[in-house]
Amino acid sequence: MTTATHTQSNASDATDRPEGGYVKALRGRESGIEYPIEPRTICDTDFGPVEVTYDYEAMKGRVTRESIEAGPRSLWRYRDLLPIAGEPRSGLRSGFTPLVRADRLAKHLGCKELYIKDDSANYPSFSYKDRVVAVAVTKAFEFGFDCVGCASTGNLAHSVAAHAAAAGMKAVVMVPHDLEAGKMAAMRVFGPKVVRIQGNYDDVNRLCSQIADKYNWAIVNVNLRPFYTEGAKTHGFEIAEQMGWRLPQHTVSPVAGGTILPKIYKAYKEFIELGLVEDTKPAMWGAQAQGCNPIVTALDEGEELFRPQKPDTIAKSIAIGNPADGYYVLKDVRESGGGGASATDDEIVAAMKLLAETEGIFTEPAGGTTMACAIKLIESGKIPKDESICVCITGNGLKTIEALDGQFDEAAAIPAKMKDFNALIEG
């Protein structure tokens, strides 16, 4: 076994970063054509996505375990690997969420080493979206926008509204008309302009593409998408650092628009490139609800491309039938030697309850989906029980309590008398 190499250095090296950071350019993922750092989503030549590139050579010896550990207890401890030029302007308390060693759940499943990366505790809006929005809002400031917006299944709108309020920016959020009541209230309290669109998320997203063209708004997951998605890497950076600077052998991530799984994988590869962790060939596993599983279907069928679906699931926050980055999920899952699974609504709810009962973590149906799929992958032997496993929980159950409707008997109500209490407990 080789040992991960990393350069010893002082924490003060963090101040040694070049002016403007280590970002090099935007580059077409398929064409390789480079563009300056600007609000841009696609390559003009092939219309494929563009991605931020960095000068990793310049980082070597300067971006170290020590420099990262000396950073703030937030996602900004990884700022050298994020596409900002100046100081962070948003999300100063976002990220650095718990990585829970889930021994009780592991015992239940017969696993040796199981972790829960718990973004249900993310700040300020209790989902992983606070990572991507922190980066996007900072970038919106740098580009001179005064209004941020998004197409959302709920969690992103909640996060955009909260971050915009804290940053003093205007916010316009567009959501499907049938969003859960909890999510609607949670976002409206921050005062954004909320537009409910009569359609599903894919309809909302199509409209937002046209809105971004017409209005001078920073639609975080449209015209700021290359920067926004980079924030998702911090979920992966934290897993590696919190595991003691090593990678889990298996990472199970939800797949909705296709942002987080490829970015966790990119985070692992960047840490390997910088010598911060050993390359232990981490396998990536995608989790989807059975009522919206275009990526898992393509994996099962061995197809290079996926077919869009009409979502029908209680896991509304991952009900995206036409994932923007789905192609890259398929590519990365296959390259890493992983795979996928999907879960029924009943399995999703059962997994939410199991996670709550064994580890005290209350996740939303998206997290229930990831957990249910992890259970299936473990029980089927696709993920070996004696290897390290990390399950990515990306949202909080308090926002979607209607998912548990009808799950529990009515709790007993008794007179405030000791004899009645005794009768209930002992009878």
Added chain:
Amino acid sequence: MSTPVKQKCWLTFEGGCQDQPVIWQLSQKFPKVMFDIRQAHVGAKIGVMALQFTADTQEDIDAAIQFLADAEVRIDPVEGGSMVAG
């Protein structure tokens, strides 16, 4: 002379239309609408293609897009919600 109108789209072919010569039909039926193929992927059950339309008027492009939609081709704006792009 007016400035030509341009529109970028992703086309998705599935459910049988991927086996039809829809693009050739488009070229025959709308000779005033130019289209420029930027990338394409074809699988067993689905095909996707990035196109840029150019015409004198938006109405010409809209008519071409409607023809594709009638042929059960899904059309998405390029800047988001696309299958291959992000």
